Amino acid sequence: MSILVFLEHHGNELQKGSLSVLSKAASLGAGDVYGVVAGSGVRELASGAGKYGASKVFVADDPALEAPLPQPRVDVIATLVREQSIDTVLLAQSVLAADVAAGLSARLDAGLNWELVDIEEQDGKLVGTRPALADSVYVQVGWKGEPCIGIFRSGTFDPKETGGEAEVVDTPVQLEDFSTAATMIEQAHEEQQGPSIEDADVIVAGGRGLGGPENFTLVEELAKALGGAVAATRAVVDAGWYPYATQVGQTGKTVSPKLYVACGISGAIQHKVGMQSSSVIVAINKDPNAPIFEYSDLGVVGDVHEVVPKLTELVKQRKRSAS
Amino acid sequence: MKIAVCVKHVPEAASRRIDPSTKRLDRSGEGALNAFDANALEEALRLKDASGEGEVVAVSMGPQKASDTLRKALAMGADRAVLVSDESAAGSDLVATSYALGKALAREEPDLVLLGQQASDSDGAVLWAAIAERLRRPMISQVAELTASDGKVRGKRQTEFGYDVIEAPLPAVVAVSDAINEPRYPSLKGIMGAKKKPQETLSLDDLGVESERAGEAGSKTEVLGLTDPPARGDSRRIEDDGNAAEQIAEFLAEKRLI
Numbered sequence: 001m002s003i004l005v006f007l008e009h010h011g012n013e014l015q016k017g018s019l020s021v022l023s024k025a026a027s028l029g030a031g032d033v034y035g036v037v038a039g040s041g042v043r044e045l046a047s048g049a050g051k052y053g054a055s056k057v058f059v060a061d062d063p064a065l066e067a068p069l070p071q072p073r074v075d076v077i078a079t080l081v082r083e084q085s086i087d088t089v090l091l092a093q094s095v096l097a098a099d100v101a102a103g104l105s106a107r108l109d110a111g112l113n114w115e116l117v118d119i120e121e122q123d124g125k126l127v128g129t130r131p132a133l134a135d136s137v138y139v140q141v142g143w144k145g146e147p148c149i150g151i152f153r154s155g156t157f158d159p160k161e162t163g164g165e166a167e168v169v170d171t172p173v174q175l176e177d178f179s180t181a182a183t184m185i186e187q188a189h190e191e192q193q194g195p196s197i198e199d200a201d202v203i204v205a206g207g208r209g210l211g212g213p214e215n216f217t218l219v220e221e222l223a224k225a226l227g228g229a230v231a232a233t234r235a236v237v238d239a240g241w242y243p244y245a246t247q248v249g250q251t252g253k254t255v256s257p258k259l260y261v262a263c264g265i266s267g268a269i270q271h272k273v274g275m276q277s278s279s280v281i282v283a284i285n286k287d288p289n290a291p292i293f294e295y296s297d298l299g300v301v302g303d304v305h306e307v308v309p310k311l312t313e314l315v316k317q318r319k320r321s322a323s
Numbered sequence: 324m325k326i327a328v329c330v331k332h333v334p335e336a337a338s339r340r341i342d343p344s345t346k347r348l349d350r351s352g353e354g355a356l357n358a359f360d361a362n363a364l365e366e367a368l369r370l371k372d373a374s375g376e377g378e379v380v381a382v383s384m385g386p387q388k389a390s391d392t393l394r395k396a397l398a399m400g401a402d403r404a405v406l407v408s409d410e411s412a413a414g415s416d417l418v419a420t421s422y423a424l425g426k427a428l429a430r431e432e433p434d435l436v437l438l439g440q441q442a443s444d445s446d447g448a449v450l451w452a453a454i455a456e457r458l459r460r461p462m463i464s465q466v467a468e469l470t471a472s473d474g475k476v477r478g479k480r481q482t483e484f485g486y487d488v489i490e491a492p493l494p495a496v497v498a499v500s501d502a503i504n505e506p507r508y509p510s511l512k513g514i515m516g517a518k519k520k521p522q523e524t525l526s527l528d529d530l531g532v533e534s535e536r537a538g539e540a541g542s543k544t545e546v547l548g549l550t551d552p553p554a555r556g557d558s559r560r561i562e563d564d565g566n567a568a569e570q571i572a573e574f575l576a577e578k579r580l581i
């Protein structure tokens with residue numbers, strides 16, 4: 001088997017998620033494990049992957065790969081797969097990696113399994129584990145034919161340093177016309193600063209179910225009463241209701257407070273990956289079928305406008321009588 | 324501008340299950356328009372309204388019942404609907420779906436293909452990249468703000484690192500985020516008018532898709548087994564009958580959180 005891991009980088013660093021997948025691939029002991037780094041001025045970064053188990057790292061270094069756009073990366077990896085007889089391509093979930101993986105899948109007519117939380121070799125074939133339907137069922141998935149492409153859910157593994165050196169090999173960059181047609185006008189601009197939520201013991205998070213930015217006061221008051229911080233979903237951050245710095249989830253922060261209260265949040269998988277390790281999760285949502293209830297310790301089917309202010313009042317009362 | 328919008332017919336959340344015998348999603352029950360696709364459709368209608376001309380075509384691949392979803396798209400304001408439906412297409416994975424749907428989209432020659440953020444039954448959030456590849460067109464994903472002018476589209480979108488602004492010349496493929504807009508409800512007039520709008524159903528043959536490239540035969544992934552998720556600790560569920568707040572407070576006190 002020869003496994004190629006897409007090594008995503010940001011600034012001057014290989015991303016932790018990619019290195020985790022690399023470690024996992026190496027731990028399979030199923031053959032050659034390679035990495036690929038694609039960017040501009042990234043040759044220096046490549047050798048760092050040796051420590052995590054890559055025996056060889058292919059480097060596609062070209063000004064056209066400067067911006068983190070997926071389509072030119074599909075060209076690079078497709079060429080590598082063909083020329084190096086790669087049979088498996090593994091990636092860590094990210095906005096970029098998902099688009100690279102799906103583009104590659106169509107280019108090579110290669111099977112793509114996503115949201116993997118585990119992978120193993122069984123009789124010379126790879127078998128992945130993938131939670132489905134709001135994680136209510138675990139599916140064992142396989143691939144028919146080669147190459148096999150897999151995307152791992154964010155935060156599934158940690159990188160493991162095993163020592164070792166990687167041979168760094170330049171790979172030619174030949175890009176399709178349509179792959180370079182999209183251009184980055186402005187890149188990764190962090191909007192509005194906001195309070196830090198990563199160290200909070202208690203987080204009260206608000207979603208679109210609040211109905212409007214003005215209703216975030218409900219969440220803020222409960223957070224204040226509980227002595228906690230306020231967080232938000234991508235849907236409300238993208239809509240401009242709350243600052244990006246408070247976003248929890250795949251493209252936001254990962255938090256693990258003692259208590260996470262989700263108010264008017266559906267509980268999409270991309271939100272879950274950012275808060276599932278909270279010790280206690282309480283959810284208030286008016287839809288009894290909301291996925292968030294699948295992973296809440298206490299699920300309350302109710303209206304946030306009714307329940308949250310009452311709860312805030314009760315918490316305040318208890319604190320008063322305790323002091 | 325001609326805009327094709329990909330809309331998926333998904334099983335209702337309450338009845339979503341994988342059929343243990345076929346190991347496929349059970350699509351026999353009631354279904355509805357994938358909510359995320361209403362955002363894509365809304366954006367298409369806004370772009371059309373803003374330019375004062377053009378056509379919005381809703382395109383879906385799925386069982387015959389997906390025509391309900393297309394009727395909803397027409398009621399919202401789409402001009403025309405195309406359904407790719409064929410027994411041999413059942414069980415298509417990303418490779419097979421993008422191939423067949425790609426053929427249907429290519430046939431329309433749209434300036435812009437719009438997709439939703441994810442299909443709520445598969446949570447893939449990947450199809451657009453495969454469609455862009457099949458059509459050999461530039462693509463922008465996760466777009467939370469979209470503008471179109473001078474033969475170009477420009478999208479603002481969130482990644483793990485902040486916000487990007489990406490531009491692509493038309494024809495292009497764009498996937499929108501669920502924050503991009505507030506989808507309209509179909510008006511009574513829209514619902515009545517939907518019945519008269521052109522709706523066509525295409526077989527794989529009509530599209531020139533070989534049967535070995537569709538359905539399970541054309542899929543490159545397979546489901547080998549199903550297992551229960553790891554058990555979680557006690558999980559309690561209550562319905563608010565006026566005293567949910569008290570019950571939450573009790574629960575928090577029990578857990579020594581207040």
Ligand SMILES: Cc1cc2nc3c(=O)[nH]c(=O)nc-3n(C[C@H](O)[C@H](O)[C@H](O)COP(=O)(O)OP(=O)(O)OC[C@H]3O[C@@H](n4cnc5c(N)ncnc54)[C@H](O)[C@@H]3O)c2cc1C
Pocket residue numbers: 094095206207208209210211232233234235236247248249250251252253263264265266267268269270271274284285286287290302303304305440441448465501
């Ligand atoms: C690549 C990618 C990355 C993403 N990254 C993230 C991320 O980092 N973080 C993130 O959060 N999301 C992320 N998402 C988006 C995610 O898929 C969801 O779209 C998002 O989390 C939904 O936010 P929400 O729960 O606020 O809104 P919705 O899904 O609209 O849910 C609102 C909920 O409120 C409930 N509700 C409505 N009114 C009331 C009421 N009066 N009382 C009680 N409940 C009510 C509704 O029943 C519904 O369940 C990402 C998506 C993609 C594709």
Ligand SMILES: Nc1ncnc2c1ncn2[C@@H]1O[C@H](COP(=O)(O)O)[C@@H](O)[C@H]1O
Pocket residue numbers: 329330331332357359360363382383384385420424437438439440441442443445446447448449450451
């Ligand atoms: N069978 C289908 N027919 C039409 N559009 C689809 C279909 N499946 C997915 N889509 C579109 O692709 C988007 C992403 O789907 P997915 O990658 O499956 O999560 C959806 O929001 C739809 O716009």
